[in-house]
Amino acid sequence: MRSWLKMLKELTVRPKVKRIRKSPSYSFDEELNKPLSGQTVREILAKSSDIVFRDFFLQGKERIPCLLAAIDGMVDKNQLDQYILKPLLVDLAGHPEMAQLTIANVLDKTIQSILPGLELKKISKMEEAINAILSGDAVIFFGESKEALVFGARGWANRGVAEPITESIVKGPREGFSETLRINTSLLRRKIKHPSLRMISLKLGGMTNTDVIVTYIENVAHPDIVSEVFRRLGTIKMDAMLGNGYIEEMIEDNPYSPFPQIAFTERPDVLAGKILEGKVGIIVDGTPIVLSVPATLTQFLNVNEDYYQRAMVAILSRSIRYLGAFIALLAPSIYIAVTTFHQEIIPTDLLISISASRQGVPLTALQEALAMLITLEILQEAGLRLPKPIGSTIGIVGALVIGDAAVKAGLISPLMVIIVGLTAIASYAIPTFDLGLAVRLIRFPFMILAGILGFFGISVGLYTLLIHLLTLRSFGVPYLSPIAPLRLRALLQDTIVRAPWWALKRRPQLIDVEEPQAGRKGKG
Amino acid sequence: MKSIRPPKIGLVLTLIACSLLLTGCWGKREVEQLAPLIGLGFDLGQKPGSYLITEQFVRAKQGKEGVEVQDRTFTIEASSAREAYEMISKISSRIPFMGSLRVIVIGEDVAKAGINDMLDFAQRFSEFRRTMYLVIAKGKAQSILNLKLRNGLLPAMFIKNNLETGDTISTFPLVHLGHYLTTLDTKITAPIIPVIESIKPGEEGVEYKADGKDGAEIQLQGAAVFRGDHLADFLTDEETKGYMWLENNVVQRALNTAGSGESKVNFSGQVLNSTTKYKVSDQDGIVGLQYQIKASIAVDEVMGLKEQLSETGWVDLMSEAEKSFAKVIEKECQVSIQKERELGLDFLGIGRHIEEENPRYWKTIKDHWEDQIVNFPVSVNIELTIHHSGMSSGSPTTN
Amino acid sequence: MERVSPHQFMTLGAGVLMGGTFLLLASGVTIASGRDGWMTVLPGFTVGIPYALMVFSLLEQYPRKNLLQISEILFGKWIGKIIGLVYILTTGYYGGLLLALLGDIFERSIMPLTPLWVFYLGGLVLAIYLAGSGIEVFARFSEVVFPVVVIALILSVALAIPRIEQGELLPILDEGLKPLFRGVLKVMPFAMEYILFLAGISTFLPTGKQELGQLRTEVWRAIFLVGILNMLVVLIQILVFGPEETIRLANGILVLGKMVEVSRTVSGVESLFMGVWLGAMVIKMSAFLFMVSWGIETVFSLKGLKWNFVVGVVFLGIALGFTRGPYMLRELSVTESYLMFPFASLWIPLLWGVARWKKGAGV
Numbered sequence A: 001m002r003s004w005l006k007m008l009k010e011l012t013v014r015p016k017v018k019r020i021r022k023s024p025s026y027s028f029d030e031e032l033n034k035p036l037s038g039q040t041v042r043e044i045l046a047k048s049s050d051i052v053f054r055d056f057f058l059q060g061k062e063r064i065p066c067l068l069a070a071i072d073g074m075v076d077k078n079q080l081d082q083y084i085l086k087p088l089l090v091d092l093a094g095h096p097e098m099a100q101l102t103i104a105n106v107l108d109k110t111i112q113s114i115l116p117g118l119e120l121k122k123i124s125k126m127e128e129a130i131n132a133i134l135s136g137d138a139v140i141f142f143g144e145s146k147e148a149l150v151f152g153a154r155g156w157a158n159r160g161v162a163e164p165i166t167e168s169i170v171k172g173p174r175e176g177f178s179e180t181l182r183i184n185t186s187l188l189r190r191k192i193k194h195p196s197l198r199m200i201s202l203k204l205g206g207m208t209n210t211d212v213i214v215t216y217i218e219n220v221a222h223p224d225i226v227s228e229v230f231r232r233l234g235t236i237k238m239d240a241m242l243g244n245g246y247i248e249e250m251i252e253d254n255p256y257s258p259f260p261q262i263a264f265t266e267r268p269d270v271l272a273g274k275i276l277e278g279k280v281g282i283i284v285d286g287t288p289i290v291l292s293v294p295a296t297l298t299q300f301l302n303v304n305e306d307y308y309q310r311a312m313v314a315i316l317s318r319s320i321r322y323l324g325a326f327i328a329l330l331a332p333s334i335y336i337a338v339t340t341f342h343q344e345i346i347p348t349d350l351l352i353s354i355s356a357s358r359q360g361v362p363l364t365a366l367q368e369a370l371a372m373l374i375t376l377e378i379l380q381e382a383g384l385r386l387p388k389p390i391g392s393t394i395g396i397v398g399a400l401v402i403g404d405a406a407v408k409a410g411l412i413s414p415l416m417v418i419i420v421g422l423t424a425i426a427s428y429a430i431p432t433f434d435l436g437l438a439v440r441l442i443r444f445p446f447m448i449l450a451g452i453l454g455f456f457g458i459s460v461g462l463y464t465l466l467i468h469l470l471t472l473r474s475f476g477v478p479y480l481s482p483i484a485p486l487r488l489r490a491l492l493q494d495t496i497v498r499a500p501w502w503a504l505k506r507r508p509q510l511i512d513v514e515e516p517q518a519g520r521k522g523k524g
Numbered sequence B: 001m002k003s004i005r006p007p008k009i010g011l012v013l014t015l016i017a018c019s020l021l022l023t024g025c026w027g028k029r030e031v032e033q034l035a036p037l038i039g040l041g042f043d044l045g046q047k048p049g050s051y052l053i054t055e056q057f058v059r060a061k062q063g064k065e066g067v068e069v070q071d072r073t074f075t076i077e078a079s080s081a082r083e084a085y086e087m088i089s090k091i092s093s094r095i096p097f098m099g100s101l102r103v104i105v106i107g108e109d110v111a112k113a114g115i116n117d118m119l120d121f122a123q124r125f126s127e128f129r130r131t132m133y134l135v136i137a138k139g140k141a142q143s144i145l146n147l148k149l150r151n152g153l154l155p156a157m158f159i160k161n162n163l164e165t166g167d168t169i170s171t172f173p174l175v176h177l178g179h180y181l182t183t184l185d186t187k188i189t190a191p192i193i194p195v196i197e198s199i200k201p202g203e204e205g206v207e208y209k210a211d212g213k214d215g216a217e218i219q220l221q222g223a224a225v226f227r228g229d230h231l232a233d234f235l236t237d238e239e240t241k242g243y244m245w246l247e248n249n250v251v252q253r254a255l256n257t258a259g260s261g262e263s264k265v266n267f268s269g270q271v272l273n274s275t276t277k278y279k280v281s282d283q284d285g286i287v288g289l290q291y292q293i294k295a296s297i298a299v300d301e302v303m304g305l306k307e308q309l310s311e312t313g314w315v316d317l318m319s320e321a322e323k324s325f326a327k328v329i330e331k332e333c334q335v336s337i338q339k340e341r342e343l344g345l346d347f348l349g350i351g352r353h354i355e356e357e358n359p360r361y362w363k364t365i366k367d368h369w370e371d372q373i374v375n376f377p378v379s380v381n382i383e384l385t386i387h388h389s390g391m392s393s394g395s396p397t398t399n
Numbered sequence C: 001m002e003r004v005s006p007h008q009f010m011t012l013g014a015g016v017l018m019g020g021t022f023l024l025l026a027s028g029v030t031i032a033s034g035r036d037g038w039m040t041v042l043p044g045f046t047v048g049i050p051y052a053l054m055v056f057s058l059l060e061q062y063p064r065k066n067l068l069q070i071s072e073i074l075f076g077k078w079i080g081k082i083i084g085l086v087y088i089l090t091t092g093y094y095g096g097l098l099l100a101l102l103g104d105i106f107e108r109s110i111m112p113l114t115p116l117w118v119f120y121l122g123g124l125v126l127a128i129y130l131a132g133s134g135i136e137v138f139a140r141f142s143e144v145v146f147p148v149v150v151i152a153l154i155l156s157v158a159l160a161i162p163r164i165e166q167g168e169l170l171p172i173l174d175e176g177l178k179p180l181f182r183g184v185l186k187v188m189p190f191a192m193e194y195i196l197f198l199a200g201i202s203t204f205l206p207t208g209k210q211e212l213g214q215l216r217t218e219v220w221r222a223i224f225l226v227g228i229l230n231m232l233v234v235l236i237q238i239l240v241f242g243p244e245e246t247i248r249l250a251n252g253i254l255v256l257g258k259m260v261e262v263s264r265t266v267s268g269v270e271s272l273f274m275g276v277w278l279g280a281m282v283i284k285m286s287a288f289l290f291m292v293s294w295g296i297e298t299v300f301s302l303k304g305l306k307w308n309f310v311v312g313v314v315f316l317g318i319a320l321g322f323t324r325g326p327y328m329l330r331e332l333s334v335t336e337s338y339l340m341f342p343f344a345s346l347w348i349p350l351l352w353g354v355a356r357w358k359k360g361a362g363v
Helices: A002-012 A038-045 A077-091 A106-114 A126-135 A181-191 A223-234 A244-251 A268-277 A311-340 A348-357 A365-385 A388-409 A414-428 A433-471 A488-494 B006-022 B081-091 B108-113 B116-124 B141-145 B155-164 B177-186 B237-246 B311-343 B350-357 B359-373 C006-018 C021-046 C048-061 C067-075 C077-109 C116-133 C135-163 C178-204 C209-248 C252-258 C270-300 C305-320 C325-360
Strands: A051-059 A063-071 A120-123 A138-142 A148-151 A197-204 A210-217 A263-265 A280-284 A290-293 B034-044 B051-062 B067-078 B095-097 B103-107 B133-137 B192-199 B215-227 B230-235 B253-256 B266-283 B286-303 B378-388
Touching (some): A038 A063, A038 A126, A038 A138, A063 A126, A106 A138, A126 A138, A181 A210, A181 A280, A210 A223, A223 A244, A311 A365, A348 A414, A348 B067, A365 A414, A388 A414, A433 C270, B034 B155, B051 B081, B081 B095, B103 B116, B103 B141, B108 B230, B116 B177, B133 B177, B155 B215, B230 B237, B230 B311, B266 B311, B286 B311, C006 C209, C021 C178, C048 C178, C048 C209, C048 C325, C067 C270, C067 C325, C077 C325, C116 C305, C135 C209
């Protein structure tokens, strides 16, 4: 019994520091502490066939045996040929510069006068050498020297800069982030050409050694938020860091809430906009999704398209989105509550026709709604896995077709099909996938509450949801700002109404940071 | 304050959820289980102290072309509304639903006996609403609600529709339950409720082709005056129209000068808008009420015009028309005031007007107001303007 | 330390002051003052202003302490503890009665067959969740919910305008001013409840001189806003129903909701409004829960979530003891007028008076 409870506790309560699994019995750390030498590297890495070792000699004052180590597929072999091997072996053979070389001065001389190439630096630790090779650089060892050269010549196959899949707009740039870190940082740099844009890199993941870059603008981002980001990233001790999802879960304030507390984006212009507002971005190598913190609820309902359209049009689209989110959450519940508890709201003629259409339907309103919505969820999930042309339509169309067939079979009433269609379409108005998922999840408890207690149930549910949202914080910022606590200026500037650019005299004050207390997670 | 640790609140919520889900659902009724009540009728029962309650339900069916409405009307003799509810539930498989009730038809006989007791259910039970319409039926409510109308509608639906379009002719007051109760509470004004009756072909000057011997039509005309909650007397069509004028209830009205026998040329028109104001006048200690009616009219018909008129002639004709129309309105008002004096019942609300404007004087006369009504000075002053006379000025003439 | 900003103070205070007063007010003041009852509402609420100012001046002298702690300082430990005990008992009892009122309103008007304990449980879940999350979350909650309540009230009044019976308001003041005093007496206890809330929340208020000035303005705003809204509610009921009916109808505003008919389609929207009134009542009830837990914290030094649960259960017990509507309503008005009103109206000035005397004496 106690072990069950303990297991339950481990699964549900998130400890401060998490180890997913212990590393295999083979401890890699000893190897990394050995002194730097080409021989050792060869021993460590020779077992994999994709690692290339090129021995060659430099004839200087002494004969220096050199070793070039790189990973085939990650390194740009052309650059290695052109800028390392060719100069060293061909161009400068017999050159008087070469005659000066000894093991002692070979590194300095190579860097300063012999080798071209932009990224060339000295290293003296085994760990650095292994990391460099595994990251796609080439490392050159010179004889028994305790130092080596790292030549940055990365070039692997990547997707390049393509149109982002998850966020598409009509009128704006179409560049999207890629899986390579450097490409992403370069895209961001092109948007913000200011020296205050900082990019601090760290490595996460015991086995994956994933590069992560934290980016922010020095005097715009609140220093407490920045330091909090670093603190939380530092607590992550996992072996695997395969994508942003892992980071999200580890650094969120409240992992139990269905609401996302970290925003993500695939577009450099969106990220640039957020960073300019004072947020902090987290770019992870290997995934085109970039995280930004802190995130508030109203952010998830805004789309960058709003900023590219005219102010009046943007107001309309935003209002529709908010309305859509509301309908997606509550439409089935209101239908259930009205038809089972509060029929007096329905005008008499409508009451008669609803009554007629529900003749012979074996299910109650609640069961009907649950059945239809579960079918809708299954179809939507299936639609995601199907190939592109079919997948996107099968969600709604499938639900409507099946709904129609069910009506003819006498299983559900036609009004239910309309409600379900409306709900599905309204949930597509929510631009952020995460928030859409949250709404889909919460819809079900609301329906059950409506089926049991009518409007009282819906009201209690809504208030509970409201209180929950009010207690949420994202990195110290209350989740529901600027609605509560009320920042009227920010509310008018960027929530339902977007102020035209010519009306904004100051930078929008969108973040409300209260002093976080030392050691406390989240609530300040 | 610490925030609630997640496992604990999870436990609490689960407990609550279990207790809510596991014990049935209360007060939950599916739409198809309801029998919407659209009309309610009251008559006197044969046994003393009992009523004849007619309940008109609708049963909706999905027919081939759409929704078919089936009439389920029952008449029960019971001593209270709840007893009737019980007896009907024994017959019907559905739950009677009061929230859709729109019309209450009160039979003549029970109106004379007093209606407050029967209406108590309607104003107390939460499913009802105060905007339900009240009508008095000449004869028995049961027979009206059981009529098979030519237009296929159930009588209650028809009455409701007719009441709601009454603004266009403004010949009867639209009384809903709340208004009746508020008027009753003033203890000065006598409540007034519109009257319906069924007419056979040839009655009331209307001929129509009946479907067999059951076909009938229902007409809304006139009103009934109450003393407290007992029916006192009926008002004729003209008296009701006068009431409408004096109570500022006229929205649109069709006026007709033919029949006044005054001039050769007769006019008819539609009142576009009208306002009635009143003033409590005090002349040498004698307090009276002065009504001031301002109306504007558009002339729609000119009959009996035999010659072409010049422009000034036409203007003169129009002012003559104004005077004729004003005379018609005045007659209606006077007839109504006459009736009030005759009955000794203040359905025009004169006492209330005095209380509003001159409370001190009112206090002196309120105890014997009913006697005072007979002689109380009331004057009516009418100001009518003709806006226009339609698409043409003269009438087509033969010479 | 958790803080409440001035704007949150206004919405929170107004929310607590408003509570469910608009549901029962009309009937009460019309019984007391007849047709002119609507005029007594605003003066009744403004009685709270001098008391609030007294609380603020106490706060200036003793920042960051609630009035129970100040009582202990000024009157000595034992008297302070006795006052604290009275505070706990009155607010606790009234909180339970509020819970009973919530259930009564729902059961009477829209959901007759649902057992009362369901409503009590629903309301308690919200109140305990709020109390457990702290005063800041509570302040933000009322920041969001109170404007919705205001909008719903204004809508209720506006949609009832087509139903106004002409001339029901006249004659004005034909009975003279004396009946108005009776009406004001009926309204004053509500303001006193607000003052008791202030007594407890003073620990969380900002203390700078400028902020105290802001708080004073916010109190004026809150009281006037609530006073005017309630006045409108009573006014529209007298206009639509007439004075006799207003007295008879227990929950006039709900009946107004039932009478709404917008272009023949939307009708009977009282169920929608009920959700909003639920929020208003929950705010007031949670405020009382807070008051009891502040009291317990100050007098017995007991803190923590489990005590909130205990208080919640006590509320439930009190509410379940009053399943019969008429008895509960009578108990409610008796508690208001004879328990809370004298307690608050005597305690605060006494406290203030002693504090000033001490300040004057240079202690």
